[in-house]
Amino acid sequence: MSQDVAAAGRRRDAVSGSDGSPVFWGRLIASAPYRALMALIGTSPTRQFVLLAALPVLWVLTQHLGPMLQMLRVSFTDAYPVAVGAEQNFTFDNYLRFFGDSIFWMPFFRTLTFAAVFTFCTLIITYPVAYFLARHVSPKNRMLMLLLLLIPFWVGEIVRTYAIMILLGNTGAVNLALRTLGLIDRPIPFMYTSFSMGAGIVYLTALYMLLPLYSALEKLPKSLNEAAADLGAGAWTRFRRVTLPMTLEGISSGCTLVFLISTGFYATPVLLGGPSTTVFAETIAGFFHVAGDEWPTGAAFATIMFFAALVITFAFQRVMKALRKGDS
Amino acid sequence: MTRSTRIFMSCIYWAFVLYVFVPLILMVLMGFKDSKFIGFPITSWTLDWYVGVFEDAEILSTFGYSVAIAVLSTAISVVVGTWIAVVLEGRKFWGRAAMFGMTILPALVPGIISAIAFRIYARALGIEPGMGAIVWAHAVHNVPFVVLVVMARLSTLPKSQIEAARDLGADPFVAFLRITVPYLVPAIIGASIFCLLLSFDDFVRSFFLGGYEPTLPVLIFAKLRSGMSPEINAIATVALVLTAVVGVWAERFTRRTNKEA
Structure with missing residues (x-):
């Protein structure tokens, strides 16, 4: 190593100043503690890599996988946290409880249905916007117009949920506008329904759909559409036979993201929904507001929800893949 | 494409712009209403609600609390995320795909x-609900975003620069510090700001891992449950302005550095 430093010094380089004397880095390399440390690490690339990778692997296993595994483990026990002197036993009861009472599985299926419907709504709403941006706007203005849409999405979940509450309330802007126009006499009760919840969730997730769609549409060569037009395809046929199949991948990743995010909302359904729109997140949360012995049930329900969301997402991606293959 | 379809498409775009902006604009306006009741029309205006926010010690300390959590969790996420990205992007190894999967989980x-x-795991680790627990949960949750951004940047690092540094006497560690790290700085800054905003805006993790002291979104949520008031609008507007300004600045920053690179 000292040879290296000497060589480096002559060449005015990474570890030396302009006059050839070792600067900070050269002195660092030459210093005794640093050399001791390097001797400890060794020169074998495999050994170096193992040392480098050790902490990240440990972090990912204990911090990323750990919470999920612990949740899974707790879901099969009868008490958590365990009371002093008590025993923790293995049980399936937490899972059986889910199927035993409609108060549990109703919100579960409602959540999945809502998430699917809201995801579809988000897709329908954002596709034309992404299409317009990627295909009709000049590249110069495109970035600006996209940035304009990004601004509201920097604002947090709670603040935007509250904004929707103000928009849709009985004395909200929509009702005021409708009344001023003379379309209604009494305010329409938008709030605390699945409509207000949907408006909120679409509002919160639109960006996660818009960006994948936009990048898929942007990559699509214009020549394909022109070729289709030359072959006599009308606008609708071109969209159905060329644009849509070519952007299935963007649709697939956008829908996956939005679906997963939609199933996980807690505050938005609490604030925008009503008694008839209770979602599974509220059911799960309920077990954690009360005494500790309900935690295992909450863990089991969260596990059920996670696996259901995963299975649906996988199935959806398989279908989309099959569609893509079928078209090409 | 005919002219009328083009006009129709641009109408859809501007309708969407209205959809994403109007609720926020209305929310901001409502914070200036000189009445306790949320609702339109607004007949008289006042700044009192904003003055109230800046005079309320509890709200100000909540702001500080949220910012402190965001800064601490971001510092952890950035260090860990960059480290993981360097390992994942470094070389092929057995289990790399599995590790990537776990990283973005x-x-x-x-x-x-x-x-x-996180709530269950915090109990297992002996972390009490409160600031430490929130910082930890935000840090873990935000690591994947740092990894993705830094990995994208790392993949464009010219290997020749590292080789040149090695030829000139730098060992791998010094080459990493003097070539790789400066090259990653724009990605790290971009990722940091993204993490800061994610943490500052996060509700659900802060709600379940928090102690008695609320973060800003938790405070707004608690106040909303006991009734809407222009005071909440004023708090939310201050938070909105803060996040939107930081977000827009970050967006411009990343675009500028991407152009230079």
Whole structure:
């Protein structure tokens, strides 16, 4: 190593100043503690890599996988946290409880249905916007117009949920506008329904759909559409036979993201929904507001929800893949 | 494409712009209403609600609390995320795909499930609900975003620069510090700001892992449950302005550095 430093010094380089004397880095390399440390690490690339990778692997296993595994483990026990002197036993009861009472599985299926419907709504709403941006706007203005849409999405979940509450309330802007126009006499009760919840969730997730769609549409060569037009395809046929199949991948990743995010909302359904729109997140949360012995049930329900969301997402991606293959 | 379809498409775009902006604009306006009742029309205006926010010690300390949590969790996420990215992008190794999957797992777990899992795990680790628990949960949740951004940047690092540094006497560690790290700086800054905003805006993890002291979104949520008031609008508007300004600045910053690179 000292040879290296000497060589480096002559060449005015990474570890030396302009006059050839070792600067900070050269002195660092030459210093005794640093050399001791390097001797400890060794020169074998495999050994170096193992040392480098050790902490990240440990972090990912204990911090990323750990919470999920612990949740899974707790879901099969009868008490958590365990009371002093008590025993923790293995049980399936937490899972059986889910199927035993409609108060549990109703919100579960409602959540999945809502998430699917809201995801579809988000897709329908954002596709034309992404299409317009990627295909009709000049590249110069495109970035600006996209940035304009990004601004509201920097604002947090709670603040935007509250904004929707103000928009849709009985004395909200929509009702005021409708009344001023003379379309209604009494305010329409938008709030605390699945409509207000949907408006909120679409509002919160639109960006996660818009960006994948936009990048898929942007990559699509214009020549394909022109070729289709030359072959006599009308606008609708071109969209159905060329644009849509070519952007299935963007649709697939956008829908996956939005679906997963939609199933996980807690505050938005609490604030925008009503008694008839209770979602599974509220059911799960309920077990954690009360005494500790309900935690295992909450863990089991969260596990059920996670696996259901995963299975649906996988199935959806398989279908989309099959569609893509079928078209090409 | 005919002219009328083009006009129709641009109408859809501007309608969408209205959809994403109007609720926020209305929310901001409502904070200036000189009345306790949320609702339109607004007949008289006042700044009192904003003055109230800046005079309320509890709200100000909540702001400080949220910012402190955001800064601490971001510092952890950035160090850990960059480290993981360097390992993942460095060379092929057995289990790399599995490690990548586990790395992005926290970003894919739906919010409520992630909060519950963290809550249970915090108990197992002996972390009491409160600032430490929130910082930890935010840090873990934000690591995947740092990894993705830094990995994208790392993949464009010209290997020749590292080789040149090695030829000139730098050992791998010094080459990393003097070539790789400066090259990563724009990505790291971009990722940091993204993490700061994610943490500052996060509700569900802060709600389930928090102690008695609320973060800003938790405070707004608690106030909303006991009734709407222009005071909440004023708090929310201050938070909105803060996040939007930081977000827009970050967006411009990343675009500028991407152009230079």
